[in-house]
Amino acid sequence: MADGLGNRLNALRAGRGLTQAALAELVGVSRKTINTVENGVFVPSALLALRIARALGRPVEEVFFLED
Amino acid sequence: MARNDIEYAEHLGRMRARLLPVLAFMFIVQQMSFFASHIEDPARLVDSVKIGAWLVMSIMLLLILTVDGAWLQRPSVRALLYDEVTRAHRAAAARVGFIASMFGGVFLYFLTFVEPVSGRDAIHLLVTVGIATALIRFGVLERRAHKGG
Numbered sequence: 001m002a003d004g005l006g007n008r009l010n011a012l013r014a015g016r017g018l019t020q021a022a023l024a025e026l027v028g029v030s031r032k033t034i035n036t037v038e039n040g041v042f043v044p045s046a047l048l049a050l051r052i053a054r055a056l057g058r059p060v061e062e063v064f065f066l067e068d
Numbered sequence: 069m070a071r072n073d074i075e076y077a078e079h080l081g082r083m084r085a086r087l088l089p090v091l092a093f094m095f096i097v098q099q100m101s102f103f104a105s106h107i108e109d110p111a112r113l114v115d116s117v118k119i120g121a122w123l124v125m126s127i128m129l130l131l132i133l134t135v136d137g138a139w140l141q142r143p144s145v146r147a148l149l150y151d152e153v154t155r156a157h158r159a160a161a162a163r164v165g166f167i168a169s170m171f172g173g174v175f176l177y178f179l180t181f182v183e184p185v186s187g188r189d190a191i192h193l194l195v196t197v198g199i200a201t202a203l204i205r206f207g208v209l210e211r212r213a214h215k216g217g
Contacts, residue, residue, distance in 0.1 A: 025074050029148065029152070030151050031074060032081055032153055032154075032210075035215075036213045041212070042156065044152065
């Protein structure tokens with residue numbers, strides 16, 4: 001993961017039965033953005049991280065975490 | 069955000085990612101022909117056209133690298149096309165283009181010790197190197213971002 005930021009986006013998204021496009025629609029960003037964040041290619045801003053967490057109905061620290 | 073906006077922006081984004089390296093290639097080829105037949109007199113019509121073509125293409129590519137485009141698209145589609153990731157890629161590409169231009173400047177500086185280089189040629193080369201490098205980097209980052217998922 002980039003810059004030591006891990007995420008559980010894939011698992012949480014799959015748990016809610018959402019595709020990347022569906023989550024992108026909920027968050028209001030492109031599917032590419034969800035894809036890069038999920039794969040750890042892109043470190044999201046605090047604003048985007050909060051919006052993703054809200055779309056998933058989870059606290060942000062459950063979606064994103066610091067890797068040891 | 070509507071589903072069809074997401075899909076349409078995805079389609080346009082992929083097209084852009086494919087187009088960027090092609091534009092960079094076209095730009096480099098255009099400059100190679102420029103340097104191959106060196107301009108002696110900018111007042112000549114044929115040379116004025118060459119300089120004009122380079123200027124127009126350089127400005128167009130610079131706009132792609134600095135300004136949000138897709139002016140004819142819906143605001144929602146534009147917002148998706150130029151979201152956080154795209155802006156970060158564009159910034160990273162501009163940084164790489166700047167560094168390439170600086171290395172080009174250092175190279176030209178030492179080149180002048182062995183071969184005279186006119187100010188016009190030096191500027192032309194530095195602009196070309198900077199824009200082409202940034203375009204290629206932007207394209208690579210965008211293509212990578214679209215993969216998978």
